[in-house]
Amino acid sequence: MSFRSSTSSFRRSLALGCALFAAVWAALELARFPRTAFWGGRKLAQKVVALEAFERTGPVDVFVVGPSFVDQGFDAARFTAVTGKRCFNLGVSGTDMYFQSLLVRELVLPGRTPEAVLWGLRDEVLSRSNINRQYLAAPALAWARGPLGRFGPVLGQYLPHYHRRRITDWWGELFPAADEEVVDAQGRTVLATATRQERQAEREDAGDAGADGASGNEPADDRREEEATGGGFLAEDYAIELAPAEEHVEATLRSLRDAGIRGWFLLTPYYRAVFARHSKYAQALLLGGQADYSAWLERLGRELELPVLDLHYCQEISDHEPYFFDSRHLNGAGSEALGELLGKLYSGARPTPEAWLGTPSRAQRAAIFGHAPPATAPTLPTGVPQPLAAALGFGPGGKLLDAYARFAIERAGTYELVLIDRESRAHSGAYFVRLGPEPYRQVVPPGVPESRSSFGAFELEAGEQIFELHSRTGAPIDWDEVLVAPASRP
Amino acid sequence: MLFHSLEFLVFFALVFVLYQRLPHRGQNWMLLVASLFFYGYWNSKILLVLMAAASIDYVCALAMDRAQSERTRRTLLTVSLVSSLAVLCFFKYANFFLDNFVDVLRLFGVEAVRPALHILLPVGISFHTFQAMSYAVDVYRRELPAVRHYPDYLLYISFFPQLVAGPIERAARLLPQVQRPRPPLNLGRCVEGVKLLAVGYTQKVAFADVLAPIADDAFAHAHTRGGWPLLFGLYAFAFQIYCDFSGYSNIARGLARLLGFELMRNFAQPYLATNITDFWRRWHISLSTWLRDYLYIPLGGNRKGRARTYVNLMLTMLLGGLWHGASWTFVVWGGLHGVCLAVHKAWLDRRAPTTRAGGLLGALVTFHLVCLAWIFFRAESFADARAFLTGIFAPARGAGPIPWEVPLYMAAALGLDFLLERRGRGRLSHLVSRHWALETAFVAFLIVLVVFVGENHVVPFIYFQF
Numbered sequence: 001m002s003f004r005s006s007t008s009s010f011r012r013s014l015a016l017g018c019a020l021f022a023a024v025w026a027a028l029e030l031a032r033f034p035r036t037a038f039w040g041g042r043k044l045a046q047k048v049v050a051l052e053a054f055e056r057t058g059p060v061d062v063f064v065v066g067p068s069f070v071d072q073g074f075d076a077a078r079f080t081a082v083t084g085k086r087c088f089n090l091g092v093s094g095t096d097m098y099f100q101s102l103l104v105r106e107l108v109l110p111g112r113t114p115e116a117v118l119w120g121l122r123d124e125v126l127s128r129s130n131i132n133r134q135y136l137a138a139p140a141l142a143w144a145r146g147p148l149g150r151f152g153p154v155l156g157q158y159l160p161h162y163h164r165r166r167i168t169d170w171w172g173e174l175f176p177a178a179d180e181e182v183v184d185a186q187g188r189t190v191l192a193t194a195t196r197q198e199r200q201a202e203r204e205d206a207g208d209a210g211a212d213g214a215s216g217n218e219p220a221d222d223r224r225e226e227e228a229t230g231g232g233f234l235a236e237d238y239a240i241e242l243a244p245a246e247e248h249v250e251a252t253l254r255s256l257r258d259a260g261i262r263g264w265f266l267l268t269p270y271y272r273a274v275f276a277r278h279s280k281y282a283q284a285l286l287l288g289g290q291a292d293y294s295a296w297l298e299r300l301g302r303e304l305e306l307p308v309l310d311l312h313y314c315q316e317i318s319d320h321e322p323y324f325f326d327s328r329h330l331n332g333a334g335s336e337a338l339g340e341l342l343g344k345l346y347s348g349a350r351p352t353p354e355a356w357l358g359t360p361s362r363a364q365r366a367a368i369f370g371h372a373p374p375a376t377a378p379t380l381p382t383g384v385p386q387p388l389a390a391a392l393g394f395g396p397g398g399k400l401l402d403a404y405a406r407f408a409i410e411r412a413g414t415y416e417l418v419l420i421d422r423e424s425r426a427h428s429g430a431y432f433v434r435l436g437p438e439p440y441r442q443v444v445p446p447g448v449p450e451s452r453s454s455f456g457a458f459e460l461e462a463g464e465q466i467f468e469l470h471s472r473t474g475a476p477i478d479w480d481e482v483l484v485a486p487a488s489r490p
Numbered sequence: 491m492l493f494h495s496l497e498f499l500v501f502f503a504l505v506f507v508l509y510q511r512l513p514h515r516g517q518n519w520m521l522l523v524a525s526l527f528f529y530g531y532w533n534s535k536i537l538l539v540l541m542a543a544a545s546i547d548y549v550c551a552l553a554m555d556r557a558q559s560e561r562t563r564r565t566l567l568t569v570s571l572v573s574s575l576a577v578l579c580f581f582k583y584a585n586f587f588l589d590n591f592v593d594v595l596r597l598f599g600v601e602a603v604r605p606a607l608h609i610l611l612p613v614g615i616s617f618h619t620f621q622a623m624s625y626a627v628d629v630y631r632r633e634l635p636a637v638r639h640y641p642d643y644l645l646y647i648s649f650f651p652q653l654v655a656g657p658i659e660r661a662a663r664l665l666p667q668v669q670r671p672r673p674p675l676n677l678g679r680c681v682e683g684v685k686l687l688a689v690g691y692t693q694k695v696a697f698a699d700v701l702a703p704i705a706d707d708a709f710a711h712a713h714t715r716g717g718w719p720l721l722f723g724l725y726a727f728a729f730q731i732y733c734d735f736s737g738y739s740n741i742a743r744g745l746a747r748l749l750g751f752e753l754m755r756n757f758a759q760p761y762l763a764t765n766i767t768d769f770w771r772r773w774h775i776s777l778s779t780w781l782r783d784y785l786y787i788p789l790g791g792n793r794k795g796r797a798r799t800y801v802n803l804m805l806t807m808l809l810g811g812l813w814h815g816a817s818w819t820f821v822v823w824g825g826l827h828g829v830c831l832a833v834h835k836a837w838l839d840r841r842a843p844t845t846r847a848g849g850l851l852g853a854l855v856t857f858h859l860v861c862l863a864w865i866f867f868r869a870e871s872f873a874d875a876r877a878f879l880t881g882i883f884a885p886a887r888g889a890g891p892i893p894w895e896v897p898l899y900m901a902a903a904l905g906l907d908f909l910l911e912r913r914g915r916g917r918l919s920h921l922v923s924r925h926w927a928l929e930t931a932f933v934a935f936l937i938v939l940v941v942f943v944g945e946n947h948v949v950p951f952i953y954f955q956f
Binding site (some may be wrong): 009010013016017020021024028050160161164165166167169210 | 495677680681700778808895899926927929930931933934935938941943944945
C-alpha cells in the first residue's frame with residue numbers, strides 16, 4: 001500500500017479517519033455500555049452505570065457494600081419500601097473487605113453524603129479469588145491509589161479505550177444471552193429463580209448427589225470456589241498483606257464516621273444445614289478458627305460504635321429453604337426477606353434481638369446445638385467423679401447430646417478433665433469440650449474399650465468455671481461420670 | 491517500558507516532538523539519550539552491560555580498521571567476538587551450562603553441588619549482541635569502515651525502537667542512516683509510520699494478547715486434557731507468537747519510520763509458506779539471514795558436499811534454537827526445524843509446488859510441522875511437551891473448554907497479512923491502496939480495533955525474554 005503524500009490528501013485522510021473513530025466512540029458512549037475495562041469487570045461496571053441512573057432521581061441515603069452475599073442477597077428496593085430511605089446495593093461478587101474499602105473511599109465518599117453504609121461481611125478480610133484480584137488491578141482503583149487520587153477515576157472513565165473488550169465479550173454485550181444475570185435499578189443482581197432445592201435436584205440428576213451441603217458438611221459451592229481460586233500461583237502472586245488491609249478498612253470506617261455517615265457490619269443469613277453440629281462450619285466456629293477476625297470486628301464495633309449484626313443464623317430466614325440459592329447465598333425471595341428485615345431493624349420498627357449482636361452471635365451457637373446456651377447450670381465439686389446425670393443435659397428423646405455444669409475451682413492451676421465409663425466400652429464419637437473461659441476443644445477418644453479417658457488438661461483460675469460437653473456427631477454421650485482434678489505432675 | 495504501555499506513549503510523544511526541532515547531530519544525541527533511558531528504565535544496571543560490550547566492539551573494530559596485518563585483524567576480531575559471546579553466555583547461559591555440567595558429573599558418579607547464581611538477564615541481550623557481532627565481522631571483512639564517532643556506534647547498538655527484540659539490523663544498513671542527515675519528516679512517511687504502528691498494535695493488542703490466555707490455559711492443562719482443546723490451544727500459541735513478534739517488529743518499524751529511519755521487514759506471511767525452507771524465508775527474517783550470513787555460510791554452507799550441507803544446516807538451526815533460550819527444549823525446537831530443512835533439501839531440492847492445490851497442501855503441512863515444533867518451544871519441559879503432543883491425539887484423556895474463537899483470530903491475522911501483502915497477489919490490498927478513502931478507513935478500522943478490542947491489561951512481548 002502507498003499513501004498519497006500531498007498535504008490535501010493527508011488532511012482529507014486525517015479528517016475521515018478521525019470522523020470514523022469518533023463515530024464508533026460516540027456510538028459506544030450513546031449505547032451506555034458498562035466500562036468493563038475501566039472497572040475491572042462487568043459486575044462493578046454495571047453497578048456504576050446503575051448507580052448513575054439511580055442518582056438521577058435523587059441522592060442515595062444508604063449504601064450496602066459487600067461480596068456476593070450482598071450483591072445477590074440484598075434487595076435494596078425492599079429496604080427502601082420499608083424505610084423510605086433511598087438505598088443502593090453496591091455489593092460485588094467475589095470481592096473482599098479491602099476491595100470494598102477501596103470502593104467506599106473512591107465511589108461513596110467523594111461527592112456523596114449517604115446517612116449510612118451497611119457493610120456485608122465474608123468470613124475473612126482478604127480473598128484470594130481471581131475476581132477480586134481482577135477488580136483490584138482495574139485502572140479505576142489503580143489510578144485512585146496513584147498521584148491523581150480520586151481525579152484518576154473521574155478523568156479516566158472518559159478515555160475511549162476503557163470500553164475495550166475481547167471480540168467474544170463484545171458479542172455477548174451486543175447480543176446478551178437470554179439467561180444472563182441483570183442488575184436491577186437499585187444494584188441487586190437478579191438471579192435466575194432456582195432455589196436451593198431445585199439446584200440440589202439438578203445436581204442429583206447430573207450425578208452430583210449430596211454436593212450442596214445437604215449432609216451438613218461444608219457446602220460444595222465453597223469447596224469448588226476454593227479449588228478454583230486457591231492455586232499456587234494465586235497464593236504467590238497475592239500482594240496484599242492482612243495488616244495493611246485491616247488498616248485500610250479501619251481508616252475508611254473512621255473517614256465514614258468523620259463524615260457523619262453511620263456504619264453497620266452485617267453478616268447475612270446462611271441456610272440452617274450449615275449449622276449442623278458435625279459440619280465443618282460448626283467445627284471452625286466452635287474451635288475458634290475465626291476468633292481473630294471476630295475479635296477484630298468486635299473491637300472495631302466498640303471503638304467506632306458500629307453495630308455488628310450477625311444474621312448468619314436468623315431463624316426466620318435461615319430455616320426457610322426456598323429463600324436460598326445455595327447454602328450461603330440468598331436468592332431473589334431471600335433477598336426481599338433480608339431487605340425487609342434489615343429495613344425494619346434499621347428504621348427501628350423492630351428492635352434488634354440481643355442474640356444477633358456481636359459475632360459469632362449467640363444465635364449461631366444456639367443453631368448448632370439446637371438450644372440457647374443455658375444461663376445457669378449445676379455446680380459440681382472437683383477431685384471426685386461426678387455423675388454426668390447431675391449436669392444439665394439436652395437431647396431429643398432422652399438421648400444426652402449436650403451437658404452443662406460448673407466446677408468450683410478452689411486453687412488456680414492445671415486441671416485434668418476425665419470421662420469415666422463403668423462398663424469400659426469403646427467410644428467412637430467426637431466431642432466439643434470446654435472447661436473454663438477458653439474456646440472449645442475437639443476430643444476424639446481412641447475408640448478402644450476403656451474405663452477412663454482423659455479429655456485434656458486445662459489452665460483454670462480459682463472460682464466457678466463453666467464445663468460443657470457436646471456430642472459432635474449426634475451420637476449420644478454414653479459416659480457415666482466426669483472428673484475434674486488437679487493434674488498430676490510428671 | 492513496553493510499547494503498548496502509557497509510559498511509552500508519553501515517552502515517544504516527547505521524543506518525537508523534540509526530535510523534529512533538532513539538527514542532525516542534536517537528533518542523534520537526543521536519540522542516544524532516549525535509547526539509554528528506555529533501556530535503563532527496566533534496570534539501570536543492564537545499561538553498564540550494554541555499554542561495556544559495545545565499547546569493546548567499538549575499540550576492536552577501530553583497531554581492525556587501522557591494522558594492516560591479517561593476523562592482528564584476526565586477533566582483534568576474535569577478541570571482539572569472544573567478548574560479545576562471553577557476555578551473552580554469562581548472562582544468558584551460565585546457569586544452563588552449570589546445570590548440565592553438574593548432570594554430566596553425576597553421570598560419572600561425581601556428586602557436585604551447583605552454586606546458586608542469581609544473574610539478571612538483560613532484556614534483549616541476544617539481539618544487540620548479534621547486532622554488535624555482525625558489525626565486527628563486517629568491519630573485519632572490509633565490507634564496512636569502522637565508525638569513528640563513538641556515540642554513532644552506541645546509537646546503532648541501542649536505537650530504542652529495535653533494541654530489545656529486533657529486527658537485528660546490519661550495520662551496513664542502519665549505520666549510514668545514523669551518520670547521514672535524515673530527510674525531514676514528510677506526510678507520506680508520517681502516514682506510513684502510523685499505518686505500521688496501527689498494524690503492529692492491532693497484531694499485539696487485539697490478537698496476540700487475546701490468544702495468550704487461551705494458549706497458556708492449554709499448556710497449563712497438557713497432562714489433563716486431550717483432543718480439540720489442546721489442538722486449538724496450540725493454534726492459539728502459533729498465532730500468539732506470530733502476532734506478538736510480528737506486531738513488535740511492525741511497531742518498531744513504524745516508530746523508526748516516524749524518526750526518519752528505515753528498518754527491515756521481519757515477517758512476510760510465514761504461515762502461508764508452502765514448505766519449511768520458504769517458512770524460514772518469511773519468519774524472523776533478520777535472524778534467519780543473520781544465521782545464514784554469519785554462521786551457515788562461514789561453516790561452508792552448501793559448498794562442501796551434500797553431507798556437510800546437512801550438518802551445517804543442523805548446526806545452524808540447533809544454535810538458532812539455543813539463541814532463543816537457555817533450555818534443551820529450545821535446542822530441540824531448532825533441531826526439529828533443522829531436520830525438516832534437511833529433509834526438504836534432500837527430497838524436494840527446494841522445488842515449490844506448482845499447482846494451487848499443491849501449494850495449499852504444502853502450506854497446511856508446513857503450518858502443522860511448525861506447530862509441532864512450537865510445542866517444544868512453549869512447553870516448560872520435555873515431559874510437558876510429550877504430554878501435550880500425545881494429548882492432542884488422546885481426546886479421551888480429559889475434556890476441557892474448546893476455544894472456538896481461535897479460528898476467528900487466525901483468520902483475522904491472516905486477513906491482515908493479506909491486506910498488507912505487497913507482492914500483488916492480494917487483489918483486495920491493491921484495491922484498498924488505490925483509493926484514499928478505503929485506505930484511510932482501513933487504518934481507522936485498525937485503530938478502532940486497537941482501542942476497543944483486546945485484553946484490559948498489558949501483556950509483555952514474548953521475545954523480550956530472549
